[in-house]
Structures are given as structure tokens and as C-alpha cells.
């Protein structure tokens with residue numbers, strides 16, 4: 609198996625991973641090659657499906673410092689992680705974040721990391737896009753659910769569409785490839801998704817549509833927001849020719865080619881499709897908690913071993929213990945009677 613196939617499927621044959629220095633392989637023979645790090649739980653938006661209007665954020669003192677985040681990421685890279693995504697909250701609102709990107713970029717230069725990237729709401733890209741590109745970042749994900757300024761304000765509560773559009777312009781001008789992520793919301797953007805496809809593909813950007821996930825109490829009924837992607841896909845298939853393609857990113861998205869635009873369209877359907885068998889990722893929060901699965905509560909504290917000694921031995925052992933507990937899969941359920949979230953923590957804690 610080549611390293612590429614290894615990354616794309618996330619599943620290793622146990623005897624074929626000798627090139628990795630000390631690869632992390634979970635009990636289901638999935639190689640952990642992808643780390644997502646939420647560098648802050650704070651955000652300059654309050655998207656209705658993600659946060660409640662009045663969020664209580666972590667005290668700043670609880671956050672790992674940028675140096676600690678660098679150390680943790682570097683240990684994961686030494687243990688075979690090849691792709692690193694910074695997310696949040698909004699990663700670009702963390703003070704000094706470009707210092708962290710700058711120091712992590714050394715792993716791109718050394719060849720130990722294949723990709724350093726981020727997921728952003730785009731609001732800070734006018735400020736940072738050029739610097740990100742100069743550090744070796746090639747592709748980014750930008751979250752955008754609508755092209756209508758009023759709807760955009762209603763969804764994000766605090767956001768301005770113009771700023772995000774300026775961010776997308778700045779990123780493309782800097783040479784960054786963009787994938788747009790849009791959450792499908794019942795009665796909100798469901799009639800607009802065809803337009804989003806045309807717009808994204810017209811600007812040479814892939815588009816992924818995400819089914820709303822029951823994470824965290826957001827003060828609105830999940831069933832009011834939930835729109836099954838099977839329905840979205842069926843409606844898009846009335847407007848476009850959706851051609852099955854083989855393209856995979858190692859993530860949960862399933863892609864089709866839209867014949868009329870030539871662009872790629874992905875669907876992430878955690879509630880209606882199981883994508884756990886090839887999961888190659890784990891998620892670290894800004895306080896150093898490692899979640900082995902987005903959809904389960906089990907987590908490992910890495911901050912204590914990180915702070916307990918100068919070297920990385922305790923951390924190494926804690927990471928190995930955690931990966932040995934990575935569950936086979938998740939089971940998101942929207943509680944239909946009480947409309948409770950399946951998990952109490954918000955997406956902004958573990959990062960999208």
C-alpha cells in the first residue's frame with residue numbers, strides 16, 4: 609500500500625507501515641494520520657446550529673499556550689500524523705495564531721507533514737490570507753451557508769457576508785484553493801443550494817454540503833433545523849447531472865461530479881450514512897483534551913502529561929493509551945421526544 613492510499617483510506621495493513629516512525633494504529637487497524645486542533649472555543653460569529661446566542665467561553669487561563677499547542681502537534685507529527693487542520697471556534701481570532709502557523713510550517717519544510725490547513729468562517733482572511741499562503745498553506749475550508757446577506761446575518765447572528773466575500777477574494781488572490789462547506793438547514797437555505805453549487809463551481813471551488821449534527825444545546829429544536837441530505841441530493845439531481853466519482857479525501861464526504869459545472873460536490877451525512885470504518889482522525893481541544901471520536905464522549909487529558917515533565921515520554925504514553933481506546937464508530941441520534949442533543953459539547957469545542 610502506498611503512503612497515499614494509506615492516507616486516503618485511513619486503514620492500514622498491519623505489516624505495511626514501516627516507513628512511519630512510530631505510527632498510531634487503533635484497535636481496528638485504522639492509522640491515525642490526521643489531527644484536527646481546535647485552537648480556541650471563541651468565535652466572532654454565533655451560527656444558530658453551532659452556538660447559543662449567549663455562550664460561556666473558557667477562561668483564557670485554561671487554554672494551552674501557543675507553545676504548548678505546537679509541542680502537542682509536533683508529538684503527533686512524530687507519531688505519524690501527516691495532516692494537521694487548525695479549527696475552532698474561529699482559529700483566526702486566536703491572538704498570535706500566525707505565530708503557531710509559522711512554527712508548525714517547519715514540519716512542511718522538513719517533509720514530515722503533507723498538509724497544514726485550517727477551517728475558517730472567512731471573516732479574518734482579508735488580514736491573513738497572504739501570510740497563510742506564504743507559509744506553505746495550499747488549501748483551506750471556508751464555511752458559508754448562504755449568499756443572501758440578510759439570511760447570512762440571521763444564520764450567523766453577528767456576521768457580515770461582505771467581509772467573508774472579501775476574505776474569499778483575498779484567499780484566491782493569494783493562490784489558496786478553497787473548499788466551501790455549507791450546512792443544509794431546513795427552511796433556511798434549502799432552496800438556495802443549487803445556486804451555491806453554481807456559485808462555488810463558477811469560482812473554481814469545491815462545495816461540500818453538511819447535514820446538521822446534534823452537538824451541543826443551541827437553544828433551538830434540532831428537528832427544526834434537520835434536513836436529510838438524501839432529500840437535498842434528490843432535489844439537486846433534478847437540476848444537475850450528478851456523476852459518481854472515486855474522489856476521497858480520507859474524510860466522511862462522498863463526492864460527485866456535477867456535469868453541468870464540472871465541479872466537485874461533497875455530501876457529509878453523519879446521521880444517515882456511516883463513515884467510521886475509514887476514520888483516520890482524532891481531535892484535540894484548546895485545553896488539551898483529545899477526542900478519539902467526534903460523536904462519543906470518551907476523551908483523554910493530554911494537558912496533564914504535557915505539563916508534568918519537560919520531555920515527551922508521558923505525553924507519548926498518554927497518546928498511545930488514548931488511541932488504543934478509539935471507538936469503532938459513533939451513534940448520533942436526535943432525541944425525537946425531547947429534541948435533546950446527542951452530545952452536550954458544542955462543535956466549537958471539538959472543532960468542525
Ligand code: SAM
Nearest residue numbers: 658696697698727728729751789820821955960
Ligand atoms: N469557525 C470555523 C468555521 O466557521 O469554519 C471553524 C469551526 S466551525 C465549528 C467548523 C464547521 O462546523 C463549520 O463548517 C460549521 O458550519 C460546522 N458546524 C458547526 N456546528 C455544526 C453542527 N451542529 N452540525 C453540522 N455542522 C456544524
